[in-house]
Amino acid sequence: MANYYEFKRKCIFAVSKKKWVLYIVGLFLGTAMGIINPLASTHLEKNNVGNLYIGIISSSFFLFMSIGSILMDKRMRNKDIKGVMLLGALIAAGACGIFPLATNLFLWLFLMVIMGFGISADMVGVQTMLHNLTEDNTRGIVSGLYSFCFAIGFIFSSVTGTQLYVYRTWFPFMVPIVALILCPIIIRFNFKEKLIFPEKPEGNVLGKVFIGLQGAFLYGFTETTLITLYPIFLLHEEYVLSYLGYALGIFVVGSIVGTIPMTYISDKLGRKKTLIVIILISVFTVLGIIIFNNFALRLIFSFLSGAAIGPIYPLSLAVTVENLDKEDIPSGTSLFTFAYGIGSTIGPVISSTAMSLFGNDYIFSVCLLIFVVFLFTVYVKRGKYEVKPTL
Incomplete structure (x- = not known):
């Protein structure tokens, strides 16, 4: 109660x-x-x-x-x-x-x-x-x-x-x-x-928002890769056209289902901690899409991937601005949108290049690499970016 x-x-x-x-x-x-x-x-x-x-x-x-x-x-x-x-x-x-x-x-x-x-x-x-x-x-x-x-x-x-x-x-x-x-x-x-x-203050905003920007870049990179290349991946796996809509649709449903619960939990347990957990989960759910050939299993992992990846955007936005003073928030949201846009710009290009060079199964290889780099960076910089305690 x-x-x-x-x-x-x-x-x-x-x-x-x-x-x-x-x-x-x-x-x-x-x-x-x-x-x-x-x-x-x-x-x-x-x-x-x-x-x-x-x-x-x-x-x-x-x-x-x-x-x-x-x-x-x-x-x-x-x-x-x-x-x-x-x-x-x-x-x-x-x-x-x-x-x-x-x-x-x-x-x-x-x-x-x-x-x-x-x-x-x-x-x-x-x-x-x-x-x-x-x-x-x-x-x-x-x-x-x-x-x-x-x-x-x-x-x-x-x-x-x-x-x-x-x-x-x-x-x-x-x-x-x-x-x-x-x-x-x-x-x-x-x-x-x-x-x-307000007038832009002096200070290092980038240092305060770096982890949130990584999340924004990661989300933009992964989201546009999924939307643009996932159907091509399934076509190369010789699935019929009618299946493509199901796979993308279930990912979107998972994204919607996961967003509000995960962001609510983040206000209680800590936003950065929750962001780290869902990115770690994303590594395994995306691997499931690649490893399993059964379409029903791929649908399950597509849903789980959506539920994990979908909340990355709002959580990264919250992490970006949570340590900023009000006059710094415009800089934080500008940098956040910049990082998201750059990830969305290069995601399909780099991922399609990986598919061309190494094969169809490498569609999410660069996404997984970025996930791991994010987790490694957070581990190395742990304690440097302290968050304000939530009530």
């Missing part, structure tokens, strides 16, 4: 101070992201663009989301965050509307760059606002609820986007336009006061 009341109390804190508004914004951001990158690749393939160019154009989205996030930290100081998010949303929405109408390879690349750059303002902005409003003892569950809403929007739009694309090629691209424009509008109507980023 005591645990129930504690959970209820944390849930109340997790939605107080209008944090629920930012969860809705996260839902719309996920909806936009679930259309832009996957459907852009589909659109390019339908227009007979080669795989190499599709990979370059798709990766440019994450690359410039990373670059944009760093620029946000440098340029948005002493500016109203609501205005910065509005500008980023309008830029990304405009590029998204032009994308299905374009026919030139370089224009497609330029538009993806603009979309990644614009969305970075909203990603950094909403995560900064969220953790400025969050109490230290609920950072894990707050990050988990935000990631949960983001994932729901992403799944919904990625599933429905292909259906809408069959109806009209331009129609699904209207969804992220609406979603992106709604984000700053919702914030403006619910936060009447100006939300100013």
Whole structure:
């Protein structure tokens, strides 16, 4: 009973101070992201663009989301965050509307760059606002609820986007336009006061957030590798096409199921400790996907991998900001988005190279190596990054 009341109390804190508004914004951001990158690749393939160019154009989205996030930290100081998010949303929405109408390879690349750059303002902005409003003892569950809403929007739009694309090629691209424009509008109507980023203080923020950044990079690297290459891995294993959706779907379900419980537990047991445990579990669940040839077992390990890997994003975000003063949080969330974007950019490229050089079974070899490097780094640096005690 005591645990129930504690959970209820944390849930109340997790939605107080209008944090629920930012969860809705996260839902719309996920909806936009679930259309832009996957459907852009589909659109390019339908227009007979080669795989190499599709990979370059798709990766440019994450690359410039990373670059944009760093620029946000440098340029948005002493500016109203609501205005910065509005500008980023309008830029990304405009590029998204032009994308299905374009026919030139370089224009497609330029538009993806603009979309990644614009969305970075909203990603950094909403995560900064969220953790400025969050109490230290609920950072894990707050990050988990935000990631949960983001994932729901992403799944919904990625599933429905292909259906809408069959109806009209331009129609699904209207969804992220609406979603992106709604984000700053919702914030403006619910936060009447100006939300100013403070002047950037002197100090070594990177040293305080290094472990969280490793987690963000690891998550981006692994997530995009799974989404882009796991179906290819299964095709090479001679599974029928209908099985591919099941494998990815069960991974996503596992990710959703695992996120809130693990982030809630992290607020009680320690976020860094919980992050280490789930990354250690991820090593074994990913190995299970590779080792076992039985499809039912692969589905089980796909679910377990989702349940372990899914919470890495919110936990890494919580670890990134938990030791920061409020004026440092914009720098922390900017660096976090940068690390996530870089991991997402290079994950499929490096993993596909490993598959080409060493064989199909090496699809997750680099992911596993990064997991081990993370665990080794945390072990070596143990005690250097002390966390604030949770209540």
